[in-house]
Amino acid sequence: MTKHMDLPEIIPIFPLPGALLLPRARLPLHLFEPRYLAMLDDALKTPERLIGMVQPNRMPGRNGGTGLHTIGCVGRVTQFSETEDGRYMITLTGLSRFRVVEEVEGFSPYRRAKVSWTGFERDKGPSETDDGFSRDKFMNLLSRYFTAQELQTDWESLKEADDELLINSLSMLLGFEPEDKQALLEAPSLSTRRETLVTLIEYSMRGGDGEDIMQ
Structure with a gap:
């Protein structure tokens, strides 16, 4: 149903540092600020139920001074529940990345942006595969990383x-x-994301000392 949805030119945006949404993935969020409760309320009144996730940009002067990164990802509200004190727990299911064209002025308490979907057609297609993925090598690296970080997983x-x-x-x-x-x-692709992920894991493990971790 969501794969063939016509995506609008203007969407509400939620600038949240460190929160990453990717196409076909799910992101749980906890909403409690009045402006974002209003954003959710307005989104639920539309058939698309869309919220765009975008990272604040620490570099001044980028993207026309909006204080946002140029590229974000829009998600559809697929689950939501209200707590007794009026907060909301929601889940966004990623649909497509977008490029911020300009921020839209208006009377809403939350931010909105005009966006372009051009260049992200693959996001609305089937799941990607990674033909160069060596799963055994990757899982070995991941095991060492989780041990070093004292993390647990299934x-x-x-x-x-x-x-x-x-x-x-x-x-x-x-x-x-x-x-x-x-x-x-x-x-741009699942393969390049995997390569970036491996680089970040290796960098974290070696502490920047230049040693190649992945054997």
Whole structure:
């Protein structure tokens, strides 16, 4: 249903540092600020139920001074529940990346932007595969990384996940810096995202000492 949805030219945007949404992936969010509760309320009144996730940009003067990175990803609200004190727990399912054209002025308490979907046609297609993916080597690296970071995970689920689910889930969940998350978002293909992910994991493990970790 969502793959063939006509995506609008203007969407609400949620600038959230470190939060990464990718096409066909799911991102849980906790909304409590009044402006974002208003954004959710307005989104739920539309048939598309769209919210665009975009990283704030720390570099002044980029993207026309909007303070946002140029590329983000829009998601459809696929789950939501309200807490007793009026907050919302929602899940966004990623549909497509977009390019911010300009921010739209208006009376809404949240930000909106005119966006372009050109160049991201692959996002609305079927799941991607990574023909150059060496899963055994990658899982070995990941095991060492999780041990070093003292992280726990369901290894059986990781082993059974398809290429896209594995790479995109790790890209979203691992604790990289916002600029690193942006690099993962902007990767043009699943293969380049996997290469970027491996580079980030290796860099984290070696602490910047220049030693090649992945053997």
